[in-house]
Amino acid sequence: MRQISLFALDGSREFGERIAGHLGIALDDHEERAFEDGEHKARPLASVRGRDVFVVHSLYGDADQNPNDKLCKLLFFIGALRDASAARVTAVVPYLAYARKDRKTQTRDPVTTRYVAALLEAVGVDRILTIDVHNLAAFQNAFRCPADHLEARPLFARHFAGVLGDEPAVVLSPDVGGMKRAEAFRQTLAGALGRDLELGFMEKKRALGRVSGQTLFAQVEGRAVVIVDDLISTGTTMGRAARSCLDQGATRVFAAATHGLFVGDAHEVVAAPSLAKTVVADTVPPFRLDPGLVAQKLVVRSVAPLFADAIKAIHGGGSIVALLGD
Numbered sequence: 001m002r003q004i005s006l007f008a009l010d011g012s013r014e015f016g017e018r019i020a021g022h023l024g025i026a027l028d029d030h031e032e033r034a035f036e037d038g039e040h041k042a043r044p045l046a047s048v049r050g051r052d053v054f055v056v057h058s059l060y061g062d063a064d065q066n067p068n069d070k071l072c073k074l075l076f077f078i079g080a081l082r083d084a085s086a087a088r089v090t091a092v093v094p095y096l097a098y099a100r101k102d103r104k105t106q107t108r109d110p111v112t113t114r115y116v117a118a119l120l121e122a123v124g125v126d127r128i129l130t131i132d133v134h135n136l137a138a139f140q141n142a143f144r145c146p147a148d149h150l151e152a153r154p155l156f157a158r159h160f161a162g163v164l165g166d167e168p169a170v171v172l173s174p175d176v177g178g179m180k181r182a183e184a185f186r187q188t189l190a191g192a193l194g195r196d197l198e199l200g201f202m203e204k205k206r207a208l209g210r211v212s213g214q215t216l217f218a219q220v221e222g223r224a225v226v227i228v229d230d231l232i233s234t235g236t237t238m239g240r241a242a243r244s245c246l247d248q249g250a251t252r253v254f255a256a257a258t259h260g261l262f263v264g265d266a267h268e269v270v271a272a273p274s275l276a277k278t279v280v281a282d283t284v285p286p287f288r289l290d291p292g293l294v295a296q297k298l299v300v301r302s303v304a305p306l307f308a309d310a311i312k313a314i315h316g317g318g319s320i321v322a323l324l325g326d
Helices: 013-023 067-083 112-122 136-142 153-164 176-193 236-247 266-271 291-297 304-316
Strands: 004-008 030-034 040-044 052-056 088-092 127-131 147-150 169-173 198-202 205-207 210-212 224-232 252-260 277-281 298-301
Touching: 004 013, 004 304, 013 052, 013 304, 040 067, 052 067, 052 304, 067 088, 067 112, 088 304, 112 136, 127 304, 136 147, 147 304, 153 176, 153 224, 153 252, 153 277, 153 298, 169 176, 176 198, 176 224, 198 236, 224 236, 236 252, 236 266, 266 291, 291 298
Parallel strands: 004 052, 052 088, 088 127, 127 147, 169 198, 169 224, 224 252, 252 277, 277 298
Antiparallel strands: 030 040, 205 210
């Protein structure tokens, strides 16, 4: 079997270290340099010749790098690995930028999911590993190389099984487009609780960047509600759904999303009394939120062990599907 190498580019170092810890290996050394004109370079400092290489890089924007910078750095680093004779290169991308623009909704719209896939394949990536993309079918169809997709659903279900106990509960999608995701979560949570749960959704209309619609298609009176989505950006969708649930008599409302971007006024949504707690994964650190608010209202569950298991399976020729079991 080929030897394994694991790199984590700047901005994803902590997540990479958590993966390395679960694998029982150390991150390989690399160099990243920024030049005065804004250009940059990244290169491995350890030999990768003939190795099975995994590169961890989550493509969210932060104070130091925007998603374009991070994507460009990942592309160049993969190219450098190929030039250094790596046998196989897998991009481990906990948060995949541009995955939300997966279809044309207006004339001459870009389909950025497909363009990102083409860029990664052009520099020689052999495989990509990510978690809870916005549209799984679009993601799988965009890549011609193997594209492995993980889910935080079982992890979140175990969390809420402990929180809810015997309390009557409903799983809610904040819009009709997320019903498949919510139904999958409902089934997993019901299995963890050992009882059936109801499913509902919130009406959502979007026009010229404005979100409207107030009808709630769920029986929430006297029940706890878990609102499930793939990500939280500004939090507008989650906030309006939570308020509607409380107006209809819900006892308490939780939000659950894998990726917490928390841009714009999202801090107000997280802090609002309408949400008891917001649960996210660690694919994006909650750096935009006040630490006090994070400690009080946010629960961050780590998916690094799941990625470590996936990397172990890929390296050893095992099954990724086995990791998605409930």
